[in-house]
Amino acid sequence: MEIYTPCRNRSACRHDGANSGCGDPGSKSKEIRIGFQTIPNTEAVAKGAGWHEKALSGWKVKWVPFDSGRDVNNALASDSIDIGLVGSTLVSTGLSKGIDYEVIWLADVIGDNEALVVKDTSGIQEIGDLVGKTIAVTFGSTTQYSLLGALQASQIDSGKVHIIDMKPADMLAAWNRGDIDGGYVWQPTLQQMQQNGGHVLITSGQLAHKGIVTADVIVVRKSFAESHPEQVKTYLASLNKAVTLFRSHPDEAAAVVAKEFGISHEEALEMMKELIWLSADEQLTSDYLGTPDHQGELWESAGGYGAFPEGAKPDRPGAFSKGIPGCRFFSFIARSCTRSRGEVMKVLELKHISLAYEQGKKTFCALQDINLTIDEGGSS
Numbered sequence: 001m002e003i004y005t006p007c008r009n010r011s012a013c014r015h016d017g018a019n020s021g022c023g024d025p026g027s028k029s030k031e032i033r034i035g036f037q038t039i040p041n042t043e044a045v046a047k048g049a050g051w052h053e054k055a056l057s058g059w060k061v062k063w064v065p066f067d068s069g070r071d072v073n074n075a076l077a078s079d080s081i082d083i084g085l086v087g088s089t090l091v092s093t094g095l096s097k098g099i100d101y102e103v104i105w106l107a108d109v110i111g112d113n114e115a116l117v118v119k120d121t122s123g124i125q126e127i128g129d130l131v132g133k134t135i136a137v138t139f140g141s142t143t144q145y146s147l148l149g150a151l152q153a154s155q156i157d158s159g160k161v162h163i164i165d166m167k168p169a170d171m172l173a174a175w176n177r178g179d180i181d182g183g184y185v186w187q188p189t190l191q192q193m194q195q196n197g198g199h200v201l202i203t204s205g206q207l208a209h210k211g212i213v214t215a216d217v218i219v220v221r222k223s224f225a226e227s228h229p230e231q232v233k234t235y236l237a238s239l240n241k242a243v244t245l246f247r248s249h250p251d252e253a254a255a256v257v258a259k260e261f262g263i264s265h266e267e268a269l270e271m272m273k274e275l276i277w278l279s280a281d282e283q284l285t286s287d288y289l290g291t292p293d294h295q296g297e298l299w300e301s302a303g304g305y306g307a308f309p310e311g312a313k314p315d316r317p318g319a320f321s322k323g324i325p326g327c328r329f330f331s332f333i334a335r336s337c338t339r340s341r342g343e344v345m346k347v348l349e350l351k352h353i354s355l356a357y358e359q360g361k362k363t364f365c366a367l368q369d370i371n372l373t374i375d376e377g378g379s380s
Contacts, residue, residue, distance in 0.1 A: 031060040032224075032231060035072045035084035038065075039216055040187060040257045040271045041108035043085055045242035048260035055234050067167045068138050076101055082224040083235065087142035088215045102225065104232065105218035105239055106283050109276035111205035114143055114214070115190055116150065117198040118182035119175075124201060127154040130161045136174060136183040139165040142214035143184040146204045149212035187271040188263060205274070236280070243279045246272060 034052070036043055046052055052061045064081050066072045069090035075081045077099045085107055086094065094101065116135070118124040124133060127150055137144045144163075151158045166174060168189040174180045175193050182201070183193060194200065204214055218239070225232050246253040254269035261268065283289045 030058060031062055032056060032083065032228075032235070033062045033064055033081040035064045035066050035075055035081040037067070037069070037072070037085050037216075038188065038261060039085065039107070040113070040261065040268060041216055041275055042105075042239045042242040042246075042277065043107050043218065044257050044260055045245060045253050046238045048256040049242075049245075051238040051241060052235060055238050056231055059231060067169060068141060070138070070140050073097075073099060076219065076221060079221065081221075083218060083220045083232075086217055086219055088217050089142050089145045090140055091217050091219060093140055094219075100222045101219040102222055103217055103289070104220050104225075105236055105280075106278055106288060107216040107218050107239070109208075109278060109288070110142060110186075110214045110216065111208070111274050111276050112203040113190070113271055113274035114146060114184070114186045115203040116147060116182060116184045116201045117190055117193045118201050119178075120197050120199055122181040124182060127151065127156060127202065130182070131156065132160065132162070133181040134162040134164060134179070136164050136166040136171045136180045137185070138167055138171075142204070142216075143186065146207050146212060146214060147184040149207055149210075150202055153207075153210055153212070187274070188261060188267070191267065191271070240280045243277050246277055 032052075034047075036047060038044075047063065064075065066075070066084075069086040072081070072084040072086050073090055073094045076084050076094070077097075084101075091103060118133075118135075122129075122133065124130060130151070135147065137147050147163070148158055151161065164180070166180075166183070168185050171180070171183045171185055172189050172192055175183060175198070176196060182198075185193065190200075204212075208214075220232055242253070245256075250269060250272070251265070254265055254272055257263075257272060258265045258268035278288060
């Protein structure tokens with residue numbers, strides 16, 4: 001039997017798209033609606049382990065599946081979900097279109113888990129061979145940005161390549177039918193296409209070295225964040241916990257993802273290693289999110305999303321940086337210590353990551369050495 005408790009804080013009972021549990025004697029438990037995609041990152045680990053359900057006491061966690069970030073953006077715009085996983089390019093698009101959300105977490109920095117895979121029988125051996133070929137990609141996604149970036153880097157006119165819009169499931173079906181010569185896509189579809197007569201031409205990890213950087217980003221509707229800041233922070237603590245698990249016990253983390261996605265342990269581990277996993281403190285450095293006062297380099301590189309053709313690119317350059325205030329939600333997790341840069345890098349053992357370090361200032365500890373404690377007054 002549910003017991004009705006009158007709401008003491010009427011301002012917290014305003015409508016924000018989530019069931020607040022206040023007002024009606026017959027109201028159901030409070031609900032947080034999370035939009036997710038099939039990507040083997042921090043969200044997948046937290047979801048598979050059931051951490052959000054355990055940590056968000058008194059709240060019902062509703063998981064809403066999506067095939068693409070475009071659909072996530074639409075759901076956020078219509079207040080159908082509260083939190084969602086979106087590619088960095090689509091965050092820029094969403095903010096420029098006026099979707100009222102903010103960035104709170106990098107679920108992963110994209111590495112070799114997104115790639116351009118082509119048919120072994122297509123005759124494609126280098127980027128120049130794409131001219132005249134049919135290549136599928138999800139329009140507006142990080143993969144489209146990467147594909148166009150790869151063509152531009154090789155000085156190839158994208159108009160000379162037949163680029164068509166497809167979601168991963170449709171792309172795999174078209175691949176199996178022989179309708180396309182290749183596709184730029186993410187895991188697990190990427191691996192499935194490779195296993196059925198394909199080879200990788202170039203990865204997003206390789207493009208990152210050329211300055212074409214992309215990421216999978218967690219965003220939250222501002223109205224939900226303002227009404228339920230503690231729940232957002234608790235949610236983020238579980239994502240940070242996923243980084244710890246993957247770094248300290250990768251096999252255990254892979255087992256969670258394997259079960260969640262219905263794939264083998266080996267496949268899950270391989271896919272997860274293709275991503276760059278960043279803890280909250282690392283995300284706050286100048287190489288990535290930075291802080292509301294000092295935006296990181298990832299936001300600066302987001303200005304390059306203008307490489308999209310008309311109709312797919314953001315309306316306003318730099319729109320991505322509008323989402324920065326979300327940093328305040330996970331800054332409570334970050335904890336600094338007096339280790340040297342070299343010591344931090346030795347512990348993290350991550351390739352291609354350069355943590356910002358200024359002489360005389362504190363740098364961040366490796367997450368493995370941090371015992372997370374939530375300071376009730378610690379948000380900034």
